[in-house]
Amino acid sequence: MSIEESESRWGIDIVNENDLNDLLPLLREYCEFYNQTENIPQPTDDALLSVCRALIANPNQEGIQLIVRDCKERKAIGFATIFWVWSTLKGGRLALMNDLYVNEKYRGQGLADQLIAACAKKAREHGDLCLTWQTSVDNKRAQTVYNRSGALKCDRWLDYYLDLIKLFWSLSITLIVCILYGCWMYFDRDTDSQGGRWSERLRRLSIWNYFTDYFPLKLIKSEDLDPNRNYIFGFHPHGSFSFGALGNFGTDATYFSNLFPNIRPHLMLLHLQFLFPFTREILLNLGACCVSKNSFEYFLNGNQGKGHALVVIIGGAREMYLTKNDTMILYLKKRKGFVELALKHGASLVPVISFGENELYQRSTCFNLPWGRFIFGHIPLRRPIITVVGRPIHVKQNINPTSQDIDQIHNEYIRAVEQLFEFNKNKYGLAHVNLEIV
Numbered sequence: 001m002s003i004e005e006s007e008s009r010w011g012i013d014i015v016n017e018n019d020l021n022d023l024l025p026l027l028r029e030y031c032e033f034y035n036q037t038e039n040i041p042q043p044t045d046d047a048l049l050s051v052c053r054a055l056i057a058n059p060n061q062e063g064i065q066l067i068v069r070d071c072k073e074r075k076a077i078g079f080a081t082i083f084w085v086w087s088t089l090k091g092g093r094l095a096l097m098n099d100l101y102v103n104e105k106y107r108g109q110g111l112a113d114q115l116i117a118a119c120a121k122k123a124r125e126h127g128d129l130c131l132t133w134q135t136s137v138d139n140k141r142a143q144t145v146y147n148r149s150g151a152l153k154c155d156r157w158l159d160y161y162l163d164l165i166k167l168f169w170s171l172s173i174t175l176i177v178c179i180l181y182g183c184w185m186y187f188d189r190d191t192d193s194q195g196g197r198w199s200e201r202l203r204r205l206s207i208w209n210y211f212t213d214y215f216p217l218k219l220i221k222s223e224d225l226d227p228n229r230n231y232i233f234g235f236h237p238h239g240s241f242s243f244g245a246l247g248n249f250g251t252d253a254t255y256f257s258n259l260f261p262n263i264r265p266h267l268m269l270l271h272l273q274f275l276f277p278f279t280r281e282i283l284l285n286l287g288a289c290c291v292s293k294n295s296f297e298y299f300l301n302g303n304q305g306k307g308h309a310l311v312v313i314i315g316g317a318r319e320m321y322l323t324k325n326d327t328m329i330l331y332l333k334k335r336k337g338f339v340e341l342a343l344k345h346g347a348s349l350v351p352v353i354s355f356g357e358n359e360l361y362q363r364s365t366c367f368n369l370p371w372g373r374f375i376f377g378h379i380p381l382r383r384p385i386i387t388v389v390g391r392p393i394h395v396k397q398n399i400n401p402t403s404q405d406i407d408q409i410h411n412e413y414i415r416a417v418e419q420l421f422e423f424n425k426n427k428y429g430l431a432h433v434n435l436e437i438v
Contacts, residue, residue, distance in 0.1 A: 004252055009070065013066065019067050023065070025081055027079070038136060060126075062085035066082075077102065078111055082098070082131075087129070094130055107141075108380055133229075192203035192283075207249075217243070221389045224260075225260050229307075230308045230347045232342050234312045234352060235314065236330050236354070237328050237354065238313050241380070243385065244357050244387045247385075253290075264306070266311065267286070267311045311352070315330055324363050327433065328433055330436070336406050348393060349393040350390060350391075355428040356384050356385040356386060358433075393416055
């Protein structure tokens with residue numbers, strides 16, 4: 001039954017199931033308009049009809065739709081949608097006119113005004129306190145209609161919306177990726193103690209040149225190394241972040257492969273470093289491995305051939321905290337595990353000193369914290385790092401070494417470190433720095 005008519009031509013009715021075939025094309029035109037002007041994605045026909053049927057099924061609680069027809073041509077030419085909502089600030093129900101649309105051919109004949117009046121009438125009959133709606137700031141033609149309707153324009157509020165479907169899928173996809181990657185990490189959990197992966201292409205990427213040129217970083221060798229032996233490189237000092245170890249042995253930016261042909265360096269890191277997603281993949285492909293007994297034995301037991309250099313930052317985190325300006329403190333006297341492994345497998349020990357590693361950060365008097373560049377002091381200072389690979393100490397294999405055997409090689413290694421330091425410190429501008437082994 002018609003609830004509004006003008007000059008017996010326009011009829012405005014509440015939508016029922018029989019009107020949906022006529023209403024759907026108008027809904028589609030309405031959605032296409034906002035897709036073109038506001039780039040709002042268009043819903044499917046089924047989604048649009050599900051909204052209509054929800055309103056038809058429960059008009060007193062959900063809302064209603066009004067359809068405008070040209071009575072002479074018996075054609076649907078416009079529609080409006082009203083949702084019933086509650087307002088805390090009003091203390092009652094409101095009518096939200098969510099949609100108002102008139103076919104372009106019939107605009108300018110007062111149909112929009114009649115639809116607004118019809119919506120207001122139905123809202124009053126429903127007991128709502130007011131009728132509210134919104135429009136695009138660029139839709140000037142619609143604003144002209146709304147301004148003459150007697151409605152008050154509110155400039156005090158901003159509209160926000162959260163796309164829950166996109167949020168749901170974003171969270172779902174993120175969760176799926178996390179689960180799949182977690183399964184991969186579990187499946188791949190032993191790779192860090194079984195040789196890593198080693199990607200020559202990744203180690204030679206030009207991006208590492210930018211890293212090493214920042215300081216700059218330089219690698220020096222004392223003598224050639226025989227590729228038919230395995231080596232344990234003792235890297236000193238730890239410094240704040242061991243940039244010299246990463247740049248020289250974790251990449252080929254300082255031409256390790258040219259200086260020591262047919263030898264593969266493996267930077268030995270804490271297992272914790274391989275628990276960080278995606279970062280672990282980079283480290284593994286750079287040849288880095290876990291600094292564990294199993295990892296050492298994987299390389300040194302002979303099954304993987306010769307020519308491996310296991311680079312160990314012997315002082316570890318304790319040495320990092322001992323670091324201070326003008327003194328190179330090496331936590332070495334109690335570190336003997338690497339010597340025992342060298343004896344058991346006949347691996348040569350090679351002392352390595354990275355001159356300038358401790359000078360990348362100033363040490364504050366408060367808690368001995370490192371301080372570099374910029375606001376938070378986390379960027380290292382641009383100071384040269386010269387990493388010198390010393391002469392190897394060839395160790396005769398002893399499967400069951402005694403504590404005396406270990407102490408003997410350990411003392412020899414300490415003397416080699418001291419000699420390497422004293423021989424090179426003047427060359428690289430660190431004559432004022434003292435060596436202290438604790």
